[in-house]
Amino acid sequence: MFWGDVTLLGYIPWLIKDFVDRSFIKKFIVKHSMNSSLVEKHIEQEQELCGACGAKVGNKVLESALEKLPKNVNNMLNKIGDDAAIVYLNQGNHVFTTDHLRKFCSDPWIMSRITAVHALGDIWAMGSIPLLVLSHITIPELSLNDQKNHLDDIIDSADQVFKKEGASIIGGHTSKGKELTIGFTILGHTNKNPITLNGAQDGDYIILTKPLGTGIILAGEMQGLAKGLWIKNAHDWMMKSQGLISKFLTNKVNSMTDVTGFGLYGHLKNICKSSNVSAVLSIDEIPILEGALDLSLKGVRSTIFEDNLRQANTDQINSDNKKWPLLFDPQTSGGLLASVPKKHIEEVQSKLKILGLSNSVIGKFVKGGTTISY
Amino acid sequence: MAEKKLVLIGGGHSHILLLKKLGMKPIKGLNITLITPEPELVYTGMLPAAILGSYSFDQINIDLIKLSNFAKCRIIFEAVNKINLNKKEIYLDDRIPFGFDILSIDIGINYQLPNISGAEKFSIPVKPFSNFIHNWRKFVSNLTIKKNIIELSIVGAGAAGCELALCINHKIKSLGREPKIYLIDKKEIAGNLPAKAKNKILELLKENKIILRNNINISSIAKGKIHIEDSEIISSDLILSAAGGKPHNWLSETDLNLKNGFVSINQSLQSISHDFVFASGDCASIINFPTQKAGVFAVRAAPFLYQNIQNYVIKKTIKKVQSSEKIFTSINY
Numbered sequence: 220m221f222w223g224d225v226t227l228l229g230y231i232p233w234l235i236k237d238f239v240d241r242s243f244i245k246k247f248i249v250k251h252s253m254n255s256s257l258v259e260k261h262i263e264q265e266q267e268l269c270g271a272c273g274a275k276v277g278n279k280v281l282e283s284a285l286e287k288l289p290k291n292v293n294n295m296l297n298k299i300g301d302d303a304a305i306v307y308l309n310q311g312n313h314v315f316t317t318d319h320l321r322k323f324c325s326d327p328w329i330m331s332r333i334t335a336v337h338a339l340g341d342i343w344a345m346g347s348i349p350l351l352v353l354s355h356i357t358i359p360e361l362s363l364n365d366q367k368n369h370l371d372d373i374i375d376s377a378d379q380v381f382k383k384e385g386a387s388i389i390g391g392h393t394s395k396g397k398e399l400t401i402g403f404t405i406l407g408h409t410n411k412n413p414i415t416l417n418g419a420q421d422g423d424y425i426i427l428t429k430p431l432g433t434g435i436i437l438a439g440e441m442q443g444l445a446k447g448l449w450i451k452n453a454h455d456w457m458m459k460s461q462g463l464i465s466k467f468l469t470n471k472v473n474s475m476t477d478v479t480g481f482g483l484y485g486h487l488k489n490i491c492k493s494s495n496v497s498a499v500l501s502i503d504e505i506p507i508l509e510g511a512l513d514l515s516l517k518g519v520r521s522t523i524f525e526d527n528l529r530q531a532n533t534d535q536i537n538s539d540n541k542k543w544p545l546l547f548d549p550q551t552s553g554g555l556l557a558s559v560p561k562k563h564i565e566e567v568q569s570k571l572k573i574l575g576l577s578n579s580v581i582g583k584f585v586k587g588g589t590t591i592s593y
Numbered sequence: 594m595a596e597k598k599l600v601l602i603g604g605g606h607s608h609i610l611l612l613k614k615l616g617m618k619p620i621k622g623l624n625i626t627l628i629t630p631e632p633e634l635v636y637t638g639m640l641p642a643a644i645l646g647s648y649s650f651d652q653i654n655i656d657l658i659k660l661s662n663f664a665k666c667r668i669i670f671e672a673v674n675k676i677n678l679n680k681k682e683i684y685l686d687d688r689i690p691f692g693f694d695i696l697s698i699d700i701g702i703n704y705q706l707p708n709i710s711g712a713e714k715f716s717i718p719v720k721p722f723s724n725f726i727h728n729w730r731k732f733v734s735n736l737t738i739k740k741n742i743i744e745l746s747i748v749g750a751g752a753a754g755c756e757l758a759l760c761i762n763h764k765i766k767s768l769g770r771e772p773k774i775y776l777i778d779k780k781e782i783a784g785n786l787p788a789k790a791k792n793k794i795l796e797l798l799k800e801n802k803i804i805l806r807n808n809i810n811i812s813s814i815a816k817g818k819i820h821i822e823d824s825e826i827i828s829s830d831l832i833l834s835a836a837g838g839k840p841h842n843w844l845s846e847t848d849l850n851l852k853n854g855f856v857s858i859n860q861s862l863q864s865i866s867h868d869f870v871f872a873s874g875d876c877a878s879i880i881n882f883p884t885q886k887a888g889v890f891a892v893r894a895a896p897f898l899y900q901n902i903q904n905y906v907i908k909k910t911i912k913k914v915q916s917s918e919k920i921f922t923s924i925n926y
């Protein structure tokens with residue numbers, strides 16, 4: 220018995236805690252579980268696969284996954300399953316983008332959802348709405364049954380995300396490969412001029428619509444240092460659609476982008492350069508994911524961190540604030556980063572509060588110089 | 594050979610050990626998924642120690658993501674509340690039906706006070722532990738407000754309730770306050786425990802000045818108040834429920850053979866109605882074999898669960914299975 224005064228409780232048979240001690244818990248401290256080994260369950264392969272057509276997933280498997288997609292789609296003249304989709308485009312401006320992610324969690328359903336939201340980020344950042352989607356999926360060598368299950372899950376999960384935004388998956392390609400990779404190519408539309416990096420004005424507020432830290436959390440998971448709670452919370456944020464926020468922001472921002480691989484600093488720098496303004500960040504106001512600072516203080520960094528830092532090498536990097544590494548943390552499915560003129564800031568701030576973001580205003584743009592200070 | 598899909602419902606005390614074992618010694622041809630609502634399991638045996646402060650609440654959590662990564666197991670954060678055993682499918686909100694070949698259930702029990710108005714809103718069940726711990730920590734951090742006597746009620750005076758009463762009593766004292774703790778049961782205090790244990794625990798409770806209220810019928814619970822049928826009111830800063838440990842309702846909507854709501858299993862931990870369904874821990878009862886509901890049994894069942902799932906998988910392919918009748922008997926030595 221290990222806990223002092225109440226030792227006598229050992230008289231209760233089910234409280235005999237011989238099996239209960241710290242060593243029990245220690246058994247569950249799993250060291251270093253590299254992500255790449257997660258669910259790669261290879262079955263024995265009778266014959267080497269050809270990387271070209273051999274990489275294609277059997278017709279039946281694919282058909283059954285696609286079966287659940289709607290047959291008739293807006294902006295499409297033929298039906299899913301033909302050699303290529305025949306599409307017609309509305310008047311206005313079209314935006315076209317692609318993105319893919321490599322396996323970073325054990326549940327393909329979640330991964331697909333996050334990838335869909337991540338890919339939509341570019342569309343939303345332009346103030347556009349998505350119309351048509353092509354999927355590109357690589358799945359590892361699993362048994363046929365599993366391939367089917369995984370594909371069904373992946374397509375279903377992504378389809379739910381796209382449908383909610385008014386878009387449809389109309390085709391794609393699926394192949395077998397070493398690890399799960401999911402990607403989407405999206406065509407979007409806007410009647411107005413798309414919102415670009417160019418347009419931020421002196422005096423505009425800088426807003427960010429999701430907390431930073433997904434790179435550090437995922438790196439922490441690979442090193443066995445991130446808590447399950449942090450990982451799950453990061454997944455939940457990464458799955459959050461920004462369609463509503465984007466629509467709301469469209470006529471209230473001067474410039475907008477989404478924060479992804481280059482980290483907040485890199486993407487903010489892009490706005491500064493295009494708009495010829497400087498950014499003054501209130502670093503304490505920047506929202507970060509639970510656990511990200513803990514991991515950062517332990518020295519956990521995403522592999523892309525160094526690249527991001529190097530990109531900024533001509534700038535004076537200020538490391539006074541312990542949060543500074545988060546500025547260079549690459550984001551998966553990161554938030555929208557926008558410049559909002561003073562006349563809209565109150566409205567924007569209170570709307571984002573309603574949507575669950577207690578602080579979204581993270582700084583201000585000032586005239587000229589294209590520097591970032593914090 | 595097609596892989597068999599093993600789905601584990603609930604990251605409970607049997608399943609965490611099963612996963613650990615599966616990580617160390619994978620069973621060939623098995624594809625594993627764990628479906629459970631939370632990414633952590635509070636290790637029950639250490640909960641009292643954490644309340645007392647000997648360990649931090651962080652130290653008593655078992656991380657289910659790390660564990661499932663280790664076991665090469667897919668993890669899905671959902672609560673299961675519908676399965677179809679004929680189709681071998683699980684239905685989750687927002688997802689397409691999830692197929693399985695073998696099922697293992699380790700979902701524990703609920704501690705919600707049944708049929709007492711206000712109970713859901715104004716009392717905190719001890720399970721799920723994560724929710725209880727969240728509320729307990731909030732309560733403790735609010736104790737900074739000047740108030741010397743801390744009144745607290747625990748409804749349900751089984752082993753868990755008695756243990757909680759003593760721990761909380763000790764903790765409040767260590768915070769320099771005067772605890773006034775009510776332990777309330779509709780029957781006897783520590784009534785289910787063997788005589789010797791019961792006497793000892795009653796002695797302890799008295800020694801610690803826990804206020805014991807047996808044979809009490811609660812009529813309703815309001816904010817900070819427990820209304821008793823004879824119109825007495827017990828006021829409390831916090832009301833905890835360690836009573837009404839009930840099996841999960843959704844089990845009764847499946848075709849599984851149940852006894853009093855618990856999954857009836859044989860000594861090899863298989864459902865007596867469906868041999869591809871295993872169950873262990875608090876949610877299951879071995880037929881003709883009295884065991885208590887306690888973490889220790891859930892933990893000790895794990896090696897047998899591993900063994901028998903392995904046997905089941907082998908049986909299906911090489912048609913030879915070692916009789917596992919005897920294996921389980923050693924659990925309740």
Ligand SMILES: Cc1cc2nc3c(=O)[nH]c(=O)nc-3n(C[C@H](O)[C@H](O)[C@H](O)COP(=O)(O)OP(=O)(O)OC[C@H]3O[C@@H](n4cnc5c(N)ncnc54)[C@H](O)[C@@H]3O)c2cc1C
Pocket residue numbers: 233234235236602603604605606607608628629630631633634637638639640671672673674699700701702719720721753754756757835841873874875876886887888889890891
């Ligand atoms: C205050 C207290 C102290 C205790 N102390 C001790 C002790 O010292 N020693 C001892 O042996 N026992 C103790 N017990 C009893 C012990 O907690 C239980 O016997 C033990 O937790 C049972 O383990 P289990 O695996 O059956 O369920 P649990 O440990 O409760 O695990 C159930 C798991 O299933 C998940 N789940 C729940 N519903 C669903 C669903 N619908 N779908 C999917 N997943 C679901 C839960 O999130 C959880 O992860 C104590 C109980 C209490 C209340």
